[in-house]
Amino acid sequence: MGAFDMLRIANTSLGMHQTWLDSLAHNISNANTITSTDEPAFQQQMVVASSREDGGVDVDRIELGDAEGQLQYAPDHPLADEDGMVRAPAMDMSVQMTSLIQAQRGFQASVQVTKTAQDSYSSALQIGRAQ
Numbered sequence: 677m678g679a680f681d682m683l684r685i686a687n688t689s690l691g692m693h694q695t696w697l698d699s700l701a702h703n704i705s706n707a708n709t710i711t712s713t714d715e716p717a718f719q720q721q722m723v724v725a726s727s728r729e730d731g732g733v734d735v736d737r738i739e740l741g742d743a744e745g746q747l748q749y750a751p752d753h754p755l756a757d758e759d760g761m762v763r764a765p766a767m768d769m770s771v772q773m774t775s776l777i778q779a780q781r782g783f784q785a786s787v788q789v790t791k792t793a794q795d796s797y798s799s800a801l802q803i804g805r806a807q
Contacts, residue, residue: 681731686789688732693783695735696723700776703767710748711763712755717745718765720772742766 699721709718720741725733744766751760 682793683790684730685732686786686793688728688734689786690783690790692723692725692733692735693779693786695738696725696779697776697783699723699738700772700779703772704769704776707765707767707769707772709765710750710753710755711745713747713757713761713763715763716743717763718767719743720765720767 703720706718711717722739722741724736724739726736727733745763746766747761748764749760750756750762753762756762
C-alpha cells in the first residue's frame, strides 16, 4: 500500500457516504408526499455500494422503491379519488432514520481517517525538515 492510499480510500468512502446521506435526506423530506391514485407514489432511493479492487468503495447504483406505495383513506384530501383514497410512499421512517445514523457515522469515520492520515504525513514532513 502506497503512502497516499489511505487518503484515496478514505476519499472514496466520503463520496459514497455523502451520496447515501443525500439519498436519505431526499427520502425523509418526501416521506409525506401524497399523490393521486392514478399517479405513482414517491419512490425512496436506496444506494447500492460496491467495493473496488484498490480497497475503495463506489456507488454502484441507486435503486428505487415501490411505485405502488400505500393507499390511504383521506376523503378530504384534494387529490383523493372518488373512493377517498390517496397514494403515499411505502417507506418505513425507522429504517430511514437508522440508515441516516449509519451513514453519518461512516462519513465521520472517513473524515477521521483523512485527518489522521494528513496529520501523519505532516509529522513525517516535519521530521524531514528538522534534519
